[in-house]
Amino acid sequence: MTFDSDILPSARAASPQGPDAWTSLAAATLLGLAALVGFAQAAPAQALLNVSYDPTRELYRDYNAWFADWWVAQGHPRPEIQTSHGGSGAQARAVIDGLGAQVVTLALASDIDAIASRTDRIPAEWQQALPQNSSPYTSTIVFLVREGNPETIQDWDDLIRDGIEVITPNPKTSGGARWNYLAAWGYAQENGLDPRAFVGALYRNVPVLDTGARGATTTFVQRGLGDVLLAWENEAYLALAELGDDQFDIVVPSISVLAEPPVALVPGNVTDDATRALASAYLEQLYSPEGQAIALRNFYRAWDTSAAAPEDVARFPEVNRLPIDYFGGWAVAQPEHFADGGVFDQIYTAP
Amino acid sequence: MAHCVPLAARPRRLRSATTEPRVVKGVLIALCLAVLSVLLFAPLIAVFDEALRRGWAFALASLGEPDAQAAIRLTLSVAALVVPLNAAFGIAAAWAITKFDWRGKAWVITLIDLPFSISPVVAGLLFVLMFGANSAFGAWLVASGFPIVFAVPGIVLATLFITFPFIARELIPVMLEQGRAEEEAALTLGASGSRVFLTVTLPNIRWALLYGVLLCNARAMGEFGAVAVVSGKIRGQTTTMPLMIEMFYNEYLSVAAFTMASVLALLAFVTLVLKSALEWRHADQLAATHRH
Numbered sequence: 211m212t213f214d215s216d217i218l219p220s221a222r223a224a225s226p227q228g229p230d231a232w233t234s235l236a237a238a239t240l241l242g243l244a245a246l247v248g249f250a251q252a253a254p255a256q257a258l259l260n261v262s263y264d265p266t267r268e269l270y271r272d273y274n275a276w277f278a279d280w281w282v283a284q285g286h287p288r289p290e291i292q293t294s295h296g297g298s299g300a301q302a303r304a305v306i307d308g309l310g311a312q313v314v315t316l317a318l319a320s321d322i323d324a325i326a327s328r329t330d331r332i333p334a335e336w337q338q339a340l341p342q343n344s345s346p347y348t349s350t351i352v353f354l355v356r357e358g359n360p361e362t363i364q365d366w367d368d369l370i371r372d373g374i375e376v377i378t379p380n381p382k383t384s385g386g387a388r389w390n391y392l393a394a395w396g397y398a399q400e401n402g403l404d405p406r407a408f409v410g411a412l413y414r415n416v417p418v419l420d421t422g423a424r425g426a427t428t429t430f431v432q433r434g435l436g437d438v439l440l441a442w443e444n445e446a447y448l449a450l451a452e453l454g455d456d457q458f459d460i461v462v463p464s465i466s467v468l469a470e471p472p473v474a475l476v477p478g479n480v481t482d483d484a485t486r487a488l489a490s491a492y493l494e495q496l497y498s499p500e501g502q503a504i505a506l507r508n509f510y511r512a513w514d515t516s517a518a519a520p521e522d523v524a525r526f527p528e529v530n531r532l533p534i535d536y537f538g539g540w541a542v543a544q545p546e547h548f549a550d551g552g553v554f555d556q557i558y559t560a561p
Numbered sequence: 562m563a564h565c566v567p568l569a570a571r572p573r574r575l576r577s578a579t580t581e582p583r584v585v586k587g588v589l590i591a592l593c594l595a596v597l598s599v600l601l602f603a604p605l606i607a608v609f610d611e612a613l614r615r616g617w618a619f620a621l622a623s624l625g626e627p628d629a630q631a632a633i634r635l636t637l638s639v640a641a642l643v644v645p646l647n648a649a650f651g652i653a654a655a656w657a658i659t660k661f662d663w664r665g666k667a668w669v670i671t672l673i674d675l676p677f678s679i680s681p682v683v684a685g686l687l688f689v690l691m692f693g694a695n696s697a698f699g700a701w702l703v704a705s706g707f708p709i710v711f712a713v714p715g716i717v718l719a720t721l722f723i724t725f726p727f728i729a730r731e732l733i734p735v736m737l738e739q740g741r742a743e744e745e746a747a748l749t750l751g752a753s754g755s756r757v758f759l760t761v762t763l764p765n766i767r768w769a770l771l772y773g774v775l776l777c778n779a780r781a782m783g784e785f786g787a788v789a790v791v792s793g794k795i796r797g798q799t800t801t802m803p804l805m806i807e808m809f810y811n812e813y814l815s816v817a818a819f820t821m822a823s824v825l826a827l828l829a830f831v832t833l834v835l836k837s838a839l840e841w842r843h844a845d846q847l848a849a850t851h852r853h
Contacts, residue, residue, distance in 0.1 A: 308694025309711040309793040452813040
């Protein structure tokens with residue numbers, strides 16, 4: 211620090227900028243506030259928030275558009291339907307913490323159970339409220355293989371052959387990967403094989419365990435690792451649409467699992483009768499022929515094919531799908547197979 | 562390493578004691594560039610390349626979607642709100658800390674640094690705990706129709722918290738270095754407190770302030786962790802650009818995801834260019850304020 215002979219000129223030269231800076235700060239703040247007020251005013255009277263899980267964007271975009279038209283045709287004002295997407299467990303947590311969903315459409319019944327048990331916003335017997343265990347659409351685990359199926363992978367027993375590399379995420383961290391594991395287990399059990407040895411052989415063919423389904427898809431598609439990716443059927447079709455179906459094929463095995471992503475009304479977040487009517491109709495119409503056709507078009511298996519385009523139905527070959535009850539339900543299967551020291555730990559660490 | 566082989570074969574040369582041999586310089590620069598290209602340039606190029614994988618029209622169309630536009634609008638408005646507020650807080654904090662002596666100063670400095678040391682996820686969870694439906698206050702807020710968490714106010718609060726230290730941290734060292742002599746001189750000449758601040762302090766710190774504002778702005782637009790926890794991820798309402806990028810990616814819309822990422826990178830790039838342009842234009846003034 212030396213002499214301050216230069217302060218006065220520099221201070222004088224810059225002094226007009228001082229107040230200017232404050233004016234622009236204030237102006238920017240006002241601008242931001244104005245924008246936020248704009249956001250706040252955007253909510254109309256008939257609004258509905260559907261809190262959903264990750265890859266349902268296209269499904270609910272289509273369905274929201276159809277449903278809004280249908281609701282107007284019933285003589286109601288046009289509703290504004292909002293959707294939120296994220297990991298199923300995290301979305302359930304957000305609803306528990308106060309995210310104001312009138313409707314939840316999640317991946318697992320246990321996620322909706324968590325909302326029901328930790329808050330009083332959903333009744334405990336929610337799964338009886340709608341047909342088919344409150345699951346308007348289902349999905350299953352299939353194989354994504356490289357174009358032309360160079361390793362001729364047809365069924366689960368092809369995955370334990372020497373030299374085949376299987377890409378599947380870690381069942382300890384990924385919900386989808388648990389289904390992959392159980393599907394292989396069920397195949398072995400149904401075919402009179404020792405399921406423990408079979409699944410162990412399969413996981414010896416897994417070169418890398420990603421933490422989640424999206425990471426495993428990246429490993430298989432972008433990094434080019436592996437001969438077969440175990441994936442959700444609806445996500446496999448999404449990946450195909452995104453990556454071009456000239457690079458990959460989908461193979462449906464003889465036996466797989468029946469995953470039922472459930473939907474539920476959240477009465478605790480419904481404030482008036484008009485919203486209740488809207489939210490209930492929103493869920494009920496998922497079971498209408500048109501709603502089912504939209505699910506089929508978005509690569510989910512649905513129950514009612516009467517209004518669907520033939521190619522959306524023909525896409526899904528018959529497969530023997532084992533429900534979670536086959537494995538004793540999640541309450542039994544989860545600790546038995548995936549807890550620390552469970553069957554997966556025993557077979558995966560075994561050399 | 563390829564360049565080392567000829568080096569070993571070469572006879573030793575005399576070199577000046579004050580300069581490095583040219584080979585060492587070259588190797589160091591090459592290493593530096595190699596690290597930079599692996600860590601910075603290659604990923605940046607990959608982001609733009611992935612965005613343009615299906616051509617400009619496809620990339621631009623993904624930005625035209627209402628969800629994407631709402632995300633860009635939300636991110637810009639949050640930054641427009643957070644940066645001026647933090648500029649005001651940061652200047653006030655730095656002014657109080659560097660120009661006055663008081664008890665508990667060290668404690669306040671630690672407090673300002675707190676957002677740097679807390680993981681953003683934890684910061685987000687703190688807001689959920691405080692304002693979420695499971696706290697009495699949060700339940701009252703939700704019931705009276707002014708939810709903070711899972712709404713825009715929560716995003717603003719979380720961003721404000723995360724970017725709080727940026728401007729103060731930039732200003733405090735500069736103002737410490739400048740000392741109080743100029744302010745004291747102004748006071749002895751009879752200037753009022755506000756006049757001293759506006760005509761002496763503020764002009765002296767304006768470059769540091771600008772750096773701070775740019776850093777704060779970049780982080781405010783890019784913040785993911787804390788915002789992800791409090792956002793609720795409602796499309797078109799509470800989804801900021803970084804959240805939208807993740808959502809698009811998880812929905813197998815990688816062109817849309819990487820186009821949005823490119824826009825975010827470009828916004829950062831624009832602020833950098835702006836900063837360089839200002840520096841270049843005011844180089845003489847900049848040199849003057851650093852002459853101490």
